[in-house]
Amino acid sequence: MFGGPGGGPRHLMQQDLSRPQNLGATLARFGHYFRPYLLALLIVLVLMIVQAWTQVVTPDLTGQAVDCFLFPSQGSTSCWYTTLPPDASLDAKIGGLAGLVGTLLLLYIGGAITSGLMFYAMSWAGQHALRKMRVDLFAHLHRLSLGFYAEREAGDLMSRITNDSEAIQQAFSNTLVEVLSSVLLLGWIVIKMLQTNLLYALLSIIVLPLMIAATVHFSGQARRAFRKSRQQMGSVNADLQESIAGVREAQAFSREEENIEQFRQTNAANRDAAVRAASFTSALNPTLEALGYLALGIVVVAGGLSVLRNEPLLGTSVISLGTVFAFMQYTQRFNQPIQRIAVMWTNVQNAIAGGERIFGLLDQQPDITDKPGALEMPPIQGRVEFTNVRAEYKPGEPVLCDINLTAEPGQTIAIVGPTGAGKTTIINLIPRFYDVTAGAVKIDGFDVRDVTAASLRSQIGIVLQDTFLFSDTVMNNIRYGRLDASDEEVIAAAKLVSADTFIERLPDGYQTVLGERGAGLSQGQRQLIAIARAALANPRILILDEATSSVDTRTERLIQKALEQLLRGRTSFVIAHRLSTIRNASQVLMLVDGEIVERGTHAELLARRGAYYNLYMSQFRREEAVETPSGNGKSAPVLQEAR
């Protein structure tokens, strides 16, 4: 409908599983959401350091068991845990070992408690931050004007938001802690190794560049393959959706076998794409593991040879057997965090890319906002005035040109014209869903831009062509018009517009829960509920976009009656498709290409035999037959109307 300005976020929307674009800014935005939980994060950080410390110190202690008690060597400096001489009695050694194991146990318990607390504190902060982000996003989405939504499919927007917040959710709950503590642990082990022995430390991490290269390569390939696989899954979904929804047609035309074969092909393409993606993800871990063992082999051979030959390796001092064992442990410990980071890396990237898209949405400027010092709209009398209104969605392409019109309180203005003439634009300007490019829209003398949108819109009732119902009870769907209305008031509104008869026939009456978007009701019944909703709101100004979809004759009558009730005594703007509405209108505006080409009452315009007359000939004449059924099977003469 509208090609609104600034297609900014559209390209963002189309990205999928992509690499983050602006890392720094995105991280800063995430940081903003974590600010209230700084204390928790601080605690996490402290716990993380403590935990990394226990993780590093425990293998050291285990090494001490070897160096001090199991294989003490005379004069070696590698035992720092105890002053027990290497030739102490067996009992003394066992006693010392018991003490060491006791310390170790305490450290393990401490480590368990810290990691539990850390996980909780991180998730706590993460969940709260995500909640805030969700709520902000929801609020922001509601501030954006309809121009924004005209460009986007709600379903598409929706699935993006769901997927992105799912990705962020995952990252906040465990990925982040895992990655950070892995990095910390990695860093610590590296430092520890460097301190113990520079040369051996370098030997141990010699495979690191290879590991990084493998991770980058495989996860990059996997990401591309996953994108493909996701598209294929989309086709599977579309195929399913279409075939299930159209299953009756398929059976009617005996098309089952063809459909099954067609689905089989889509399905096979999906399977193949997924298997291809799996080939990359399956390769990453084994590669990293093998590289880890390579590092282990290198360290042990170098250290072992040095010990055996009792000669220093490349000018460093001779290392002890205990140090060699310690390095064996280091290299093994070193591998775990690397594998974890590699596995989590895709998650982190997804989360950042998801965050970027969500922040992109949050950055979308609402083009309609209350101006500073906007007034509250006083109770509306109902005088609506357009003066020299011009509206453009794309600069230089006016949809409305120099529109002037005045509706006095209580009048009904019917707007007619071909598709694309600007009818919808006119009614969208009154509640200020869009702003005019030039001219002004005034209600009771107030320019709509000078009052708050909330105070303005709350006094305007709108019944749209595509009736939207919520999956809630009928009662609550009508109550949507005025939230504080009692059940009796809701029922009264339904009665007023003759909707109560069919509602009472529903399985649970007013308490019937409607299916997804009002499923289970006919088009006409849904319209009646929407009309009741507007009647309950009891607005001073009413905007009505009549539905074109055909409903059965009886329901059509009901709707006509309901509309008559609804329009009574209010200033109303109607995009009219019903002859009855037009005939009762105080003023009919014939709109062509954004300009009012004819105006007057129905009878006046027919008499003029201009554009309106032609439109009437081709669109409305059929309704005559509905209104005045005649026995001879011919429609009622048209010209009678013009009298």
Add this chain to the structure above:
Amino acid sequence: MPVSHTNRRARGGRGGGASFASLGRALGYLGRQRRSALLAYGALFVASIAQLAVPQLTQNMINAVTSGAIANTILALPTFMQGVAATQTGKTLDQLRLDQANAEMLLINAALLIVAFAVMRGLFSFVQAYMAEKTSQGIAFDLRNEIFAKIQRLSFSYHDRNQTGQLMIRATDDVEKVRMFIAQGLVMVAQTIILLVCALVLLLTTNWQLTLVVLPILPIALILFMVFGSIAQPLFVQVQQRISTLNTILQESLAGIRVVKAFTREPYEQARFNRSADDLLTQQLKVTRTLSFLFPVVFLIAQVGQAAILYFGGKQIIEGTLLLGEYQKFSMYLMYVFFPIGLLGFIITMMAQAGASATRIFEILDAKSDVSDAPDAVNLPPIEGRVEFRNVTFRYFNSSDPVLDDVSFIAEPGQTVALLGATGSGKTTIINLIPRFYDPNAGTILIDGHDIRHVTLESLRSQIGIVLQETTLFSGTIRDNIAFGRPDASMDAIIAAAQAAAAHDFIMDFPQGYDTPVGERGTTLSGGQKQRIAIARALLLDPRLLILDDSTSSVDLVTEYRIQKALDRLMKGRTSFVIAQRISTVLNADQILVLDKGRIVARGKHEELMENSAIYAEIYHSQLVGDTELDAAEVELASAAQEA
């Protein structure tokens, strides 16, 4: 179309036994992926065994270094002390010299072996992971195909009861859950069993005294995880439910954004959303609390085992009954005992979810279609067109009131039968019974004297053309859609049908003509255009028996005129059943059936009924729509007016 009943069956919530039985049945599909499954599990076995060899290999390295170092130390002692020292290690001096000489070679060999092993193991783990994924995708493929085929063949009554969304979830999410379990959970189970059994055997043979030290930890850990698994699982389910509630609010609010804005209900929606977001948060924190406890405890148990081994093993080493290398090996095997236990929690959760999903999948696959070919069904010979309803009674599955109550009538070949009556009077049911979309509860429907339950569905339906007001177009080109019932039709035949249906002109207005893509991902056609495609579809089929709804979607005068003419052309010379909305239809009908509450209350031709049926006269005046009777000149004039 029949009323579609909302089926709000709660998902999940089935007895555990049934759910595990369904999972077992899903695992039966492994048989069809025999090759990749065998490769996956063969590779898994090799990789697991290889993993178990790692401690031995590590020990070899350590032994090479330590024995070499000891030999070095002893042989470096003054000669008179060497003998005594050697006796302490239980070796002769010659052996020690050999140790010393071979140490370097042994060390290098051991290191090379471990690297070679790692590469091998990597290879097998890759094959295992890849083949497991391939197997699971193959199973998902089979399951989806079966579900799809089943859905295609299930009768209308099944579809009346089940919503598209519900069926979709089974073919997508539920299949995915089962697949995930097969790709990961099942592998974990196998790995757990292999590692646990082998590691325990190895532990016992390495040092049974030490094994006895850690053995009691196993059952404790097992019980603990079972308990946690059963606590955590419902929590996860609840999180899922709350996420879906939150998404529903978001979804509705976005889809209905115009209504929300029109009624300035942003604060209300926001409050609703915030409440739901808070609910979700609470539940997630609950899960987090459980997990924050569970996972550290898992690790702690493994670590306590390690500490115990360090103490008892260390003691043995100090006492000289255990070698350091052996100890290292032992403690690594120990990890292989504890590692799989740590996975049990995941496995149980995954298994429960997959079980529930498998149950839902087999609910579809096991559903009995109410309408299917009789075992001895014959092909219906080419239809003459005589249709007879004999005392037909029909009720929808959940209602006690019949929609059709003892209905009998005969339509002779070539006749047009107009069906009239209020909504719910049974018109739609009659036309749904003829192609056997449903079977009547009592009575018989005969076509040319054949009971339609005794002929094959394919031969029956392929001879009946159906045109309804609401038409679903499928993704594909316009041409595909017209050839829907006869995919092998020639282009000439398709164009001829389109011309007769007054669809050719608008089709040619599209830049791609008949190759214009339509449906979900293609061009959107208006209601009138779709209707004409449907008419062309039926014309192409050239059926002897026709079922149609003669109302026209809201279209302009000229189009309506053309559609009416096309419909008239369609009905000519065929037995036709028409849900009548137009006056001309009832005027021309050979037989009018007036239905009220499932019974035929009046029948005959227009003139007779006008005279003797009050209800007919009422309907005629209040419900029927006059025809657009334009002459050629008028059509031209109106066309011109439109274009102006």
